Amino acid sequence: MANIDTIITGIRLANPLMLASGILDENGYTMKKILEAGASAVVTKSIGRVERTGYRPPIIAEIPGGLLNAVGLANPGIDNFDHEVEIALQAGKPIIGSIFGGTPDDFLYVGKKMEQYGASALELNLSCPHVLGVGSEVGSDPELVEEIIGELKKKIKIPLWAKLSPNVTDILKIAEAAQKADAFVLINTVRGMAIDIYARRPVLSNAYGGLSGRAIKNVGIRYVYQIRKETGKPIIGVGGIETHEDAIEYIMAGATALEIGTGVYSRGKGIFSEINKGLSSFMESEGFSSINDMVGVAVQ
Amino acid sequence: MANIDTIITGIRLANPLMLASGILDENGYTMKKILEAGASAVVTKSIGRVERTGYRPPIIAEIPGGLLNAVGLANPGIDNFDHEVEIALQAGKPIIGSIFGGTPDDFLYVGKKMEQYGASALELNLSCPHVLGVGSEVGSDPELVEEIIGELKKKIKIPLWAKLSPNVTDILKIAEAAQKADAFVLINTVRGMAIDIYARRPVLSNAYGGLSGRAIKNVGIRYVYQIRKETGKPIIGVGGIETHEDAIEYIMAGATALEIGTGVYSRGKGIFSEINKGLSSFMESEGFSSINDMVGVAVQ
Amino acid sequence: MIHSIIERVDMETPTTVSILFPWDQDVLPGQFVMLWIPGVGEIPISLSHTGRIKGITVKKFGPTSTAITELKAGDRIFFRGPYGNTFRKTEGKTLIVGGGSGMAGLLPLITQESHGVVSARTKEELLFADRFSQEKLTIVTDDGSMGTKGFAVEGLKTLDLDEFSLMYICGPELMLKSILDYIADKEIDADFSLERHMKCGIGVCDSCSMDGLQLCTQGPVFPKSALLKSDEFGKERISISGKRVRL
Amino acid sequence: MIHSIIERVDMETPTTVSILFPWDQDVLPGQFVMLWIPGVGEIPISLSHTGRIKGITVKKFGPTSTAITELKAGDRIFFRGPYGNTFRKTEGKTLIVGGGSGMAGLLPLITQESHGVVSARTKEELLFADRFSQEKLTIVTDDGSMGTKGFAVEGLKTLDLDEFSLMYICGPELMLKSILDYIADKEIDADFSLERHMKCGIGVCDSCSMDGLQLCTQGPVFPKSALLKSDEFGKERISISGKRVRL
Numbered sequence A, B: 001m002a003n004i005d006t007i008i009t010g011i012r013l014a015n016p017l018m019l020a021s022g023i024l025d026e027n028g029y030t031m032k033k034i035l036e037a038g039a040s041a042v043v044t045k046s047i048g049r050v051e052r053t054g055y056r057p058p059i060i061a062e063i064p065g066g067l068l069n070a071v072g073l074a075n076p077g078i079d080n081f082d083h084e085v086e087i088a089l090q091a092g093k094p095i096i097g098s099i100f101g102g103t104p105d106d107f108l109y110v111g112k113k114m115e116q117y118g119a120s121a122l123e124l125n126l127s128c129p130h131v132l133g134v135g136s137e138v139g140s141d142p143e144l145v146e147e148i149i150g151e152l153k154k155k156i157k158i159p160l161w162a163k164l165s166p167n168v169t170d171i172l173k174i175a176e177a178a179q180k181a182d183a184f185v186l187i188n189t190v191r192g193m194a195i196d197i198y199a200r201r202p203v204l205s206n207a208y209g210g211l212s213g214r215a216i217k218n219v220g221i222r223y224v225y226q227i228r229k230e231t232g233k234p235i236i237g238v239g240g241i242e243t244h245e246d247a248i249e250y251i252m253a254g255a256t257a258l259e260i261g262t263g264v265y266s267r268g269k270g271i272f273s274e275i276n277k278g279l280s281s282f283m284e285s286e287g288f289s290s291i292n293d294m295v296g297v298a299v300q
Numbered sequence C, D: 001m002i003h004s005i006i007e008r009v010d011m012e013t014p015t016t017v018s019i020l021f022p023w024d025q026d027v028l029p030g031q032f033v034m035l036w037i038p039g040v041g042e043i044p045i046s047l048s049h050t051g052r053i054k055g056i057t058v059k060k061f062g063p064t065s066t067a068i069t070e071l072k073a074g075d076r077i078f079f080r081g082p083y084g085n086t087f088r089k090t091e092g093k094t095l096i097v098g099g100g101s102g103m104a105g106l107l108p109l110i111t112q113e114s115h116g117v118v119s120a121r122t123k124e125e126l127l128f129a130d131r132f133s134q135e136k137l138t139i140v141t142d143d144g145s146m147g148t149k150g151f152a153v154e155g156l157k158t159l160d161l162d163e164f165s166l167m168y169i170c171g172p173e174l175m176l177k178s179i180l181d182y183i184a185d186k187e188i189d190a191d192f193s194l195e196r197h198m199k200c201g202i203g204v205c206d207s208c209s210m211d212g213l214q215l216c217t218q219g220p221v222f223p224k225s226a227l228l229k230s231d232e233f234g235k236e237r238i239s240i241s242g243k244r245v246r247l
């Protein structure tokens, strides 16, 4: 077996595959189960300062090539999340705390708690609505992004991962604003929507949603490649990973670690161990002795 | 048979399905063939002021759910395009001239000629590189978009369709800048990329490309819906239309007419007549007496 | 979404209707659909009729279930599925224990040989009691308006469980828990069909999970043996927001 | 992209090599692949070997074809396909007419019964002439260094075409045109395999089109009858940029 461990922002992962935020990571027992199934770490559901019930169902639609979702940032609020992290930590693997907010203060409050609960890193979900800006997201406002990360960097000791949205004109500008982050996570969902032509209305209760799964793989590859090429920063790749070939494509585009969300739905929880097996035999037959050897080899 | 004709910016189309720009519309004989196969109009390949050979092959990659392309705006230059339009016009159906440029002056030069050649409308491809701005596209610069359309509006008599890119933070801003256009065409390709893991490099010679086909359908639906809801303007929907259900989804989201590109590859030239048949029987069984009855019914 | 046109609507109790509709799909007892009322909501509903014509049986509760009970023959219904697993099969006699609308998902399991324990809040709400022959029926009501007074488990206590090879149970989780506790040390085996919040139905949102398993994809049916080892069954669940709450 | 490891490379002429590689795929004579040399380019190449082991035969020309001729056994090749249609089958004797590298795609059609007209610029460039039996071979060279001097059509003139039930022809379009003109009024039927610029290979880019048909998906093989009605065959084509040019 080739050696498939990897180190991202100082965190050693037994393999590159983590569970992505928002998929089966609300209940501590589920996270534990996924870690036992082969994920090297889990990223929690994005947690905010206060409890939110999110949108009414339908919050998800199955579409060819993936999923559309508009969960609406449902979460128990950080103060109610300690026990879930505690249960998940029983698996003895890193837990990454995904957090969101509308202001630097929100991020700081939630991030501090996550750190106390034992998270190995914070993943900043910058895709929630901007409280001041109307209609836009935090992650499309470079100044706000810079402020949030600057603030956290001063007061949080664990590594900061900035998760960027592909729904921007110039992702490089946002990456620059987020340059104090220790790594980038690319990508969040792509804006999308589905209409039921017999019901004559949008399927999701929120109408608009985010596209994930195979349909967005080539979008994710694009941004990982571009950000790797332009910034050289460590990257966690996510978006449509379903096979070991997908995983390798992300790694060669520049990702040091990966996350899987929709793949758990399309392939089941066995996806982690399956991809790891494929990864290892690919590396053996292609002469790569470590994940690091493959990172970014396709970048020109 | 239900009545499936539609009128977009004063142009009467026998059915809603046009051929999209860039697919089988470089040679006049091919355009004629596609019109004979059931398309109600063709949009030409995007034509610029001067001849360009475009990128070296590979310019296209087949991916699950669609295509990735980076043709590089290959085109014969407007002065060499008269004969192709002339041949295509023999089919007796509208020809829409797609044009691109880096400056208002480019657009005006090419647009004037297209009008002279007999085009029924101009489709402005705003996705080519901005000559002054570095790295960005014309279509992501609201001021430039406004200037181009203002200029054309003064000097061109045929309707102007502004084709917008989904690769922007706020498409509404661009739509507002383009408000003098008679209609919007939504959407152009989504930024993407593919890497061959055995060759260890990007497949396309240009590395970056544009994603089309089924993978982007839900992205297109989203923007058609949003722009219809926010502006109420006539819209031509394009992106991943392969079945009559897809076509209806776009119409209910707010499109008055449609374009098909990648579907011609995945389903063959028979796609136009197949979808028209499906459209007509759907309308009959669901009690719609015209396309117009369906336009935007899902918009809330 | 899948859609179908309603063929028939039957009133089963003052608050519960059965809706029958054609759907050309193989489904198994225990499986459910996510039923969508456009503009209102989407909820999980068991298939109470699994033959050529499919059917659901729904009790009026919040906005979505209420909207479902207001549907009429000729209306269109929208749903996705079938989702979930099914019950184990057995050769011997079965004991069917349903609480309230929980009887809906058990209906396809009723045979000539089955004994039923049908429980409800009150007499009027007893669901599908008439599907069992008189001598194979035990009725339990919370208010004692008919049959034994109390919860379903009280009905069980009147029976000799050794007669049955397998028990099928569906109802509120606390009812299931009291039954599990009662049969924990007994010989009889049982399949429990659970109900928890379900937002997605496809194993993604984690809202229905118990012990790291998703009720929507790995359930909703679990054998007695699995529940005996459970950390969360009958104790805690995750609320709509994701907050851990006591049952 | 599909990839394979080259098993063998054969030098066929001083400028032409055959490359053999395993590929578990059914392919038909006339079909082609888009062959990719990473970092250099991608070009259409006919399958010259269509059995269990597949093969291509490539003439050194521009950068991409030159890079192909420099490949060695053990190297990896990348391609996509198979694309395109195939030749008609026939019971009777066939006449095979190839010009230059055009013989590559005709190789799978050669049988004991076939008569060959092999043409090239000069003697050294004659491709696959040795695959025909001596008495069933007509050689033509532009420079007269071997066989008849002139273009392929000159070779045809030395034969009694009535002997053959079907002719298979591949080579530069002007060669095909001169042959079509020669046989236009004759009894003999023929399948022509055409070569035009191909950028995509999948019927999207329009660079290979003729009369509204795409050579890559609806060709590259066309029957005599189709070409006789053609507006563009042998006259005009679209250049890499999309400009209409005379052939």
Ligand SMILES: Cc1cc2nc3c(=O)[nH]c(=O)nc-3n(C[C@H](O)[C@H](O)[C@H](O)COP(=O)(O)OP(=O)(O)OC[C@H]3O[C@@H](n4cnc5c(N)ncnc54)[C@H](O)[C@@H]3O)c2cc1C
Binding pocket: A053, A054, A055, A056, A057, C032, C040, C041, C042, C043, C044, C045, C046, C047, C056, C057, C058, C059, C060, C061, C062, C063, C064, C065, C066, C101, C104, C105, C194, C195, C196, C197, C198, C199, C220, C240
């Ligand atoms: C597997 C399974 C099978 C079932 N089978 C049956 C059956 O056959 N018959 C039957 O009668 N019942 C059945 N049920 C129970 C049924 O699903 C519930 O009774 C139903 O969900 C309650 O509907 P309601 O009208 O109260 O829904 P609503 O009040 O309309 O709410 C629907 C759901 O939306 C969510 N929600 C509500 N408000 C919000 C908000 N503000 N933000 C975010 N989310 C929100 C909640 O998850 C809620 O459950 C089944 C349940 C499960 C799990």
Ligand SMILES: Cc1cc2nc3c(=O)[nH]c(=O)nc-3n(C[C@H](O)[C@H](O)[C@H](O)COP(=O)(O)OP(=O)(O)OC[C@H]3O[C@@H](n4cnc5c(N)ncnc54)[C@H](O)[C@@H]3O)c2cc1C
Binding pocket: B053, B054, B055, B056, B057, D032, D040, D041, D042, D043, D044, D045, D046, D047, D056, D057, D058, D059, D060, D061, D062, D063, D064, D065, D066, D101, D104, D105, D194, D195, D196, D197, D198, D199, D220, D240
């Ligand atoms: C169906 C078919 C089958 C064929 N089979 C064979 C065969 O079996 N054997 C054989 O030897 N030949 C075959 N050919 C011919 C072969 O494809 C050409 O000889 C080949 O394309 C020339 O290669 P090259 O090395 O000159 O390519 P290059 O010069 O590397 O160029 C490759 C292609 O890239 C494009 N291109 C080049 N420069 C640019 C630019 N600046 N911008 C945009 N595009 C550019 C052109 O389309 C050019 O054809 C076949 C052709 C076809 C159509």
Ligand SMILES: Cc1cc2nc3c(=O)[nH]c(=O)nc-3n(C[C@H](O)[C@H](O)[C@H](O)COP(=O)(O)O)c2cc1C
Binding pocket: A020, A021, A022, A023, A045, A046, A060, A067, A069, A071, A073, A098, A125, A163, A187, A188, A189, A211, A212, A213, A214, A216, A238, A239, A240, A241, A259, A260, A261, A262, A263, C204, C205
């Ligand atoms: C149902 C669902 C919920 C999600 N919730 C979150 C979330 O809370 N926070 C976040 O950063 N990303 C969220 N995502 C995005 C994923 O983490 C991931 O970026 C995206 O789905 C692309 O990866 P995939 O194709 O592997 O799913 C969610 C995705 C899905 C499908």
Ligand SMILES: Cc1cc2nc3c(=O)[nH]c(=O)nc-3n(C[C@H](O)[C@H](O)[C@H](O)COP(=O)(O)O)c2cc1C
Binding pocket: B020, B021, B022, B023, B045, B046, B060, B067, B069, B071, B073, B098, B125, B163, B187, B188, B189, B211, B212, B213, B214, B216, B238, B239, B240, B241, B259, B260, B261, B262, B263, D204, D205
């Ligand atoms: C090979 C190819 C070339 C294209 N060239 C152009 C072009 O020249 N101008 C343009 O406006 N759009 C171009 N497009 C975009 C299409 O017109 C269309 O917007 C997009 O492909 C989405 O539609 P589809 O999914 O039906 O293909 C091209 C698309 C493809 C696949």
Ligand code: FES
Binding pocket: C197, C198, C199, C200, C201, C202, C203, C204, C205, C206, C207, C208, C209, C214, C215, C216, C217
């Ligand atoms: S309902 Fe979402 S995981 Fe079960």
Ligand code: FES
Binding pocket: D197, D198, D199, D200, D201, D202, D203, D204, D205, D206, D207, D208, D209, D214, D215, D216, D217
């Ligand atoms: S090569 Fe592109 S259409 Fe034939």
